[in-house]
Amino acid sequence: MAESTLSARWRQTLNDIAEAARRAGRDPDEVTLVAVSKLHPFQAVAELAQAGQLDFGENYVQEALDKQAQEAPAGKIRWHFIGRLQSNKAKFLAGSFQLIHSLDRLKMARALNSKCLEFGCRQPVLLQANLAGEAQKGGAQESEALELGTRIFNMEGLELQGLMCMPPFFDEGERARPFFARLRRLKANLERELGCTLPHLSMGMTGDYPQAIEEGSTLVRIGTRIFGERP
Ligand SMILES: *Cc1c(COP(=O)(O)O)cnc(C)c1O
Numbered sequence: 156m157a158e159s160t161l162s163a164r165w166r167q168t169l170n171d172i173a174e175a176a177r178r179a180g181r182d183p184d185e186v187t188l189v190a191v192s193k194l195h196p197f198q199a200v201a202e203l204a205q206a207g208q209l210d211f212g213e214n215y216v217q218e219a220l221d222k223q224a225q226e227a228p229a230g231k232i233r234w235h236f237i238g239r240l241q242s243n244k245a246k247f248l249a250g251s252f253q254l255i256h257s258l259d260r261l262k263m264a265r266a267l268n269s270k271c272l273e274f275g276c277r278q279p280v281l282l283q284a285n286l287a288g289e290a291q292k293g294g295a296q297e298s299e300a301l302e303l304g305t306r307i308f309n310m311e312g313l314e315l316q317g318l319m320c321m322p323p324f325f326d327e328g329e330r331a332r333p334f335f336a337r338l339r340r341l342k343a344n345l346e347r348e349l350g351c352t353l354p355h356l357s358m359g360m361t362g363d364y365p366q367a368i369e370e371g372s373t374l375v376r377i378g379t380r381i382f383g384e385r386p
Pocket residue numbers: 191193214237238321360361362376377378379380
């Protein structure tokens with residue numbers, strides 16, 4: 156049977172990722188593809204999981220939990236939460252995701268930390284930065300990122316693993332590059348402040364992932380390129 160369009164696009168995306176990494180003199184294994192499946196049916200997730208894709212990203216808590224429930228009990232999927240966070244959802248988020256990419260404020264960090272302590276788990280998180288100061292998007296301002304990052308780092312229930320950003324939308328991926336370089340420098344500053352290294356930079360989407368990889372991304376979050384337009 157011919158490979159489906161979905162699997163073919165996924166394979167092509169993996170090839171593009173590896174090529175961008177090699178172009179930048181990086182080991183392709185340093186970059187993980189998070190397939191962003193929001194608003195697409197679990198069937199599509201299951202097909203890619205069957206083909207070998209492990210990491211999937213979701214934006215909405217209820218939709219993510221519904222998909223998790225559809226996975227077979229011994230399933231291997233690593234679920235990432237990449238959407239806006241609400242503190243009243245902390246109890247559903249704590250301990251339910253491989254990594255939460257979008258932590259961006261103290262109130263949310265405290266709510267999540269408190270649930271993790273209550274449940275006895277330690278939740279890996281990234282601090283999301285809003286580098287262009289866009290009002291409609293989540294993310295901490297660059298000026299507050301070091302202080303907020305330090306506070307999150309010191310919370311027992313959370314494990315800070317790095318930074319995430321979503322630059323303004325450009326028709327040309329090349330224009331997002333300066334934002335990726337800024338996030339990389341911000342991570343270096345935060346690491347100096349904390350006195351330790353953080354493994355992850357979550358940056359790069361359908362329109363700009365090659366540039367993000369060239370600038371040091373370790374997690375690319377790609378939806379449309381793999382699944383097609385969202386319904
Ligand atoms: C939807 C979404 C993506 C994927 O975007 P595409 O352009 O479809 O690749 C990545 N990151 C976040 C935070 C998103 O909300």
